[in-house]
Amino acid sequence: MYAEIIIDITHEKLDRIFEYKVPEELEGTLAVGSSVLVPFGNGDKVRTGFIIGFSEKSSFDPAKIKEIRGKAPKSIRIEENLVALAAWMKEHYGGTMIQALKTVWPVKKQERPKEKRIIRRTVTEEEGREWLALFQRKNQKARARLLEALLENEELDYGWILRKLGLTASVVRALEEMQILTVDTETVWRNPVKASEESQKQIEYTTEQKEAIRIFKEDFQRGNPGTYLLYGVTGSGKTEVYMEMIRSVVQSGRQAIVLIPEIALTYQTVMRFVRVFGNRVSIMNSRLSAGERYDQMMRAKNGEIDVMIGPRSALFTPFEHLGLIVIDEEHETTYKSEQVPRYHARETAIERARIEGAGVVLGSATPSLEAFEGCRRGQYRLLRLTQRVKKQKMAEVSVIDMRKELQKGNRSILSDCLREKIEDRLKRREQVMLFLNRRGFAGFLSCRSCGYVVKCPHCDVSLSWHRGGRMVCHYCGYEEPMIHTCPSCGSPHIGAFKAGTQQVEDLIRKEFPEAKVLRMDLDTTRGKESYETILSSFADQEADILIGTQMIVKGHDFPNVTLVGVLAADLSLYISDYRAAERTFALLCQAAGRAGRGDLPGEAVIQSYNPEHYSIQAAARQDYEAFFAEEMKFRTLMGYPPAAHLMAVLMTSEDEALLNKGAYYLKLFAGRIRTDAGLEIIGPASPAIGKVKDQYRKVLYLKHEDYRVLTEAKDKMEQYIEINEGFQNIRIQFDFDPVQTF
Numbered sequence: 001m002y003a004e005i006i007i008d009i010t011h012e013k014l015d016r017i018f019e020y021k022v023p024e025e026l027e028g029t030l031a032v033g034s035s036v037l038v039p040f041g042n043g044d045k046v047r048t049g050f051i052i053g054f055s056e057k058s059s060f061d062p063a064k065i066k067e068i069r070g071k072a073p074k075s076i077r078i079e080e081n082l083v084a085l086a087a088w089m090k091e092h093y094g095g096t097m098i099q100a101l102k103t104v105w106p107v108k109k110q111e112r113p114k115e116k117r118i119i120r121r122t123v124t125e126e127e128g129r130e131w132l133a134l135f136q137r138k139n140q141k142a143r144a145r146l147l148e149a150l151l152e153n154e155e156l157d158y159g160w161i162l163r164k165l166g167l168t169a170s171v172v173r174a175l176e177e178m179q180i181l182t183v184d185t186e187t188v189w190r191n192p193v194k195a196s197e198e199s200q201k202q203i204e205y206t207t208e209q210k211e212a213i214r215i216f217k218e219d220f221q222r223g224n225p226g227t228y229l230l231y232g233v234t235g236s237g238k239t240e241v242y243m244e245m246i247r248s249v250v251q252s253g254r255q256a257i258v259l260i261p262e263i264a265l266t267y268q269t270v271m272r273f274v275r276v277f278g279n280r281v282s283i284m285n286s287r288l289s290a291g292e293r294y295d296q297m298m299r300a301k302n303g304e305i306d307v308m309i310g311p312r313s314a315l316f317t318p319f320e321h322l323g324l325i326v327i328d329e330e331h332e333t334t335y336k337s338e339q340v341p342r343y344h345a346r347e348t349a350i351e352r353a354r355i356e357g358a359g360v361v362l363g364s365a366t367p368s369l370e371a372f373e374g375c376r377r378g379q380y381r382l383l384r385l386t387q388r389v390k391k392q393k394m395a396e397v398s399v400i401d402m403r404k405e406l407q408k409g410n411r412s413i414l415s416d417c418l419r420e421k422i423e424d425r426l427k428r429r430e431q432v433m434l435f436l437n438r439r440g441f442a443g444f445l446s447c448r449s450c451g452y453v454v455k456c457p458h459c460d461v462s463l464s465w466h467r468g469g470r471m472v473c474h475y476c477g478y479e480e481p482m483i484h485t486c487p488s489c490g491s492p493h494i495g496a497f498k499a500g501t502q503q504v505e506d507l508i509r510k511e512f513p514e515a516k517v518l519r520m521d522l523d524t525t526r527g528k529e530s531y532e533t534i535l536s537s538f539a540d541q542e543a544d545i546l547i548g549t550q551m552i553v554k555g556h557d558f559p560n561v562t563l564v565g566v567l568a569a570d571l572s573l574y575i576s577d578y579r580a581a582e583r584t585f586a587l588l589c590q591a592a593g594r595a596g597r598g599d600l601p602g603e604a605v606i607q608s609y610n611p612e613h614y615s616i617q618a619a620a621r622q623d624y625e626a627f628f629a630e631e632m633k634f635r636t637l638m639g640y641p642p643a644a645h646l647m648a649v650l651m652t653s654e655d656e657a658l659l660n661k662g663a664y665y666l667k668l669f670a671g672r673i674r675t676d677a678g679l680e681i682i683g684p685a686s687p688a689i690g691k692v693k694d695q696y697r698k699v700l701y702l703k704h705e706d707y708r709v710l711t712e713a714k715d716k717m718e719q720y721i722e723i724n725e726g727f728q729n730i731r732i733q734f735d736f737d738p739v740q741t742f
């Protein structure tokens with residue numbers, strides 16, 4: 001018997017299957033996904049490898065095939081289904097098989113769970129009392145204290161009781177030798193979710209909710225759930241629908257994964273699930289330690305939980321009988337991985353569900369073009385929630401032309417209209433959210449006399465002005481003190497002109513000194529808990545105005561918010577990215593959706609320098625379908641996803657001349673791959689950011705309607721790079737249907 005093995009080394013040249021003989025004594029104990037020790041390379045150094053298949057016959061001379069040395073110690077087998085998923089990911093997104101395996105099974109073997117020691121009384125109560133009397137007679141106080149505690153509780157936590165009673169380990173050992181107690185070591189699967197006392201409130205589903213639930217349940221019970229898009233306006237009760245679907249999945253003995261963008265993975269959201277599923281729910285997020293993540297994986301594998309909630313990587317939770325994957329806010333760009341393999345969680349979830357016979361529910365108020373187009377093509381089933389649960393009206397939206405404000409002589413970042421409405425809300429003691437599409441105190445620094453922009457010497461991006469008089473690079477962290485004269489022309493008129501959240505806060509405090517203001521952005525939420533603290537104090541109405549970046553528009557329910565202001569709505573339109581309009585539309589709708597979720601009607605004010613743009617117009621009317629129609633025309637015309645597929649080939653090197661040469665030859669090669677199929681090649685271009693951490697970057701884009709033509713091109717390019725010495729000092733990555741520009 002022979003095993004097909006992937007060696008645990010990330011190196012493109014070793015990205016192939018190696019055959020090893022399975023020794024007789026190991027036959028039957030190894031399976032696909034097992035990790036083993038094998039001799040490899042010069043001097044037969046022992047390496048770890050993963051088994052991805054078996055064969056009866058070898059394709060090489062059996063005499064030359066080496067033998068597996070043994071199982072890798074303390075290793076846990078990767079589920080066979082996840083090995084299959086990894087193979088699909090490698091094929092679909094590029095990268096090596098070992099990178100794909102490590103993506104679906106991110107647990108490193110040294111991440112052992114915490115161990116807990118427990119002391120148990122082994123004698124009866126009566127015997128115990130006799131021993132106690134003996135210790136007291138002999139004046140052995142420490143022994144007596146421990147035994148007294150054990151007579152009250154048959155089981156005690158070792159560390160805790162020693163600390164509490166001020167005992168040493170030798171006391172425990174003495175009683176252990178007398179066979180009064182035993183010390184057992186147990187593995188504790190740490191649970192980050194603490195089940196709450198609050199019980200779940202009873203709700204009567206709306207007609208639309210019932211219909212969505214019914215359709216899913218029927219398909220699921222028939223054994224062929226597919227992919228659904230739950231397209232529901234903000235506040236329409238999508239989360240309740242997911243929970244009901246999950247309940248039916250769990251009742252039939254299967255498990256569910258709920259993906260939520262990290263930013264929206266709040267205590268509020270998690271508790272809603274805990275109220276329904278108790279301690280059968282777990283979460284996975286980046287704030288958990290490696291050990292805690294391991295524990296959650298093991299709890300899932302051991303069948304101790306039914307529901308896993310988490311960001312993108314929770315998709316790989318090793319459930320035994322997966323029944324449903326929910327992707328909330330499916331349009332979010334964070335569902336695309338920025339590490340090789342650059343997978344998209346939506347596509348990967350659909351593939352995992354296909355392998356395991358599970359269903360996928362995508363939910364959004366502003367679906368991605370991919371999801372809505374998928375429904376139009378009949379690949380996904382559309383489930384609609386058109387009404388908010390309590391029939392609250394959607395916020396009334398007004399668009400303010402900021403160019404006209406300037407003409408009127410208003411140079412402030414607040415339009416007159418928004419200022420008046422804020423005043424009004426403060427009087428009525430209702431809450432306001434102000435949303436700014438940017439991070440930090442200010443944007444770039446430029447010279448008003450000559451136009452010079454201060455840039456990072458390593459990254460080719462502009463430096464940002466931070467409080468305390470420093471200029472900071474947001475890509476690499478480079479800092480220097482603020483300059484006061486222009487290095488190019490010597491003019492003193494150099495400074496920061498774009499507004500940031502901190503500047504908005506300063507302005508609001510000045511204009512509305514009586515208002516209590518909170519600010520939430522990356523700078524104020526660094527600490528572990530501060531994000532929750534800010535949100536809950538705003539929810540408890542301890543502040544009147546919340547100012548923030550995109551993180552405040554995500555999925556929070558603040559019933560007393562009746563006004564949402566969007567400052568500089570179009571900033572995200574100027575990013576050179578084919579998804580800029582889609583992102584702008586989604587952000588504006590989500591922002592407007594924060595207003596009027598309680599009993600009071602809501603209003604939103606969108607300030608823009610480009611108010612005619614269709615994404616802003618459609619967002620003002622909250623008209624997704626109008627936006628979709630307009631945007632699809634653009635994507636079709638330009639051959640962008642989802643109308644066609646796009647593959648970015650990102651090349652980086654420290655050596656600029658070598659990179660330019662490599663990019664030239666790679667393009668030449670790409671042009672010869674499929675001359676018949678109309679493969680379009682764009683570039684090589686210098687990305688918007690031409691240099692990061694002293695690495696130069698170039699990018700090629702390949703476009704085609706058929707995804708398979710692109711994966712074929714990727715395979716050929718990989719082969720070309722591998723045999724070509726010239727590419728040794730150039731790093732190359734592939735990105736399919738990228739969600740960002742390089």
Ligand SMILES: Nc1ncnc2c1ncn2[C@@H]1O[C@H](COP(=O)(O)OP(=O)(O)OP(=O)(O)O)[C@@H](O)[C@H]1O
Nearest residue numbers: 203204205206234235236237238239240389555556
């Ligand atoms: N049928 C219902 N009856 C009463 N309350 C409901 C019903 N469905 C949902 N709710 C409540 O309405 C609020 C909004 O619902 P939910 O959070 O599920 O909506 P959503 O569509 O996920 O919201 P969003 O995407 O805007 O964050 C929640 O407090 C939820 O408990």
Ligand SMILES: [Zn+2]
Nearest residue numbers: 447450486489
């Ligand atoms: Zn200047």
Ligand SMILES: [Zn+2]
Nearest residue numbers: 456459473476
């Ligand atoms: Zn930098």
